[in-house]
Amino acid sequence: MKLSTKGRYGVKAMFDLAQHMGEGPISLKSIAERQSISEHYLEQLVSGLRKAGLVKSVRGAQGGYLLGKEPDKIKIGDIIRVLEGPIAPTDCVSEEDPEICSKAEFCVTRTIWEKVRDSIAEVLDSITLETMLEDAKKIESDRSLYMYYI
Amino acid sequence: MKLSTKGRYGVKAMFDLAQHMGEGPISLKSIAERQSISEHYLEQLVSGLRKAGLVKSVRGAQGGYLLGKEPDKIKIGDIIRVLEGPIAPTDCVSEEDPEICSKAEFCVTRTIWEKVRDSIAEVLDSITLETMLEDAKKIESDRSLYMYYI
DNA sequence: TTATATCTTATTAAAATACTCGGGATTTGT
């Protein structure tokens, strides 16, 4: 039940883009450095995000990437689905063409995995890049408040 | 974000044991046959469950396994944790000694994985083998009702 | 025209997964 680096790096990279909105195209190199990710590896991930319309690219020198939509329109679930595939604790309850099993209609185990799938999806779809930006702002102000009282 | 066969087979096997309570020790061979699982592989999984006290074993001919506690005392989360390890979409939010990262206190990404972890744990800990037995009974009666009206 | 980027495909090392195999220990029934 682990997320792979694809999903983790992807969310980090997207959040990085959100934090640098308005600064023009952001190069993978700078994202890779800030987030400590291999640039080449990140390239592969971002390729998928671009095809899904979650980022836009600008080629050439001074090029880079921009968010494909407003941050409040990009759910973490969208990012995870592009990079990790449909949410599916088991193949028989995959969000996308689940693997039909002959016992499916009376399989009690299956209903558990459905609930797990739905609870994961609900969390990931309730959080957007905008939410994350707000959280980051809040953490920042809490920190400075804390510093003040020391 | 997939469960491995360990978790899936383990839950299936435990549910099988629950369904055959009162019939004395149930052999791995019969469980493996009913659930279409390799017997040798199942042996390894059940070994862990036994060490965790979720099943009791009876050795020798006519031996087998019994539930280690009442079905309403065995949560699906208990089974999963024994077979798949602590619930942890990422190492930094593992239920058991999470891998501390220097940026943890102001990491916005981390809070997402915490929410995912908690929602998975909540689902898995809200379902017991007893719940599953009730569900199975309900499905069975719905099926016979359906048959009646045909 | 050169440096800076994105884009694309192929290869690979390491780890995890899902078994398989062989043999030993324990108990029951004959």
Added chain:
DNA sequence: ACAAATCCCGAGTATTTTAATAAGATATAA
């Protein structure tokens, strides 16, 4: 006493997935 059934344990292995790395083609700003 013996054979059959069963749990118990450790090692080995094929396949798949993961996480990169590498190499080069394409596009654009300066």
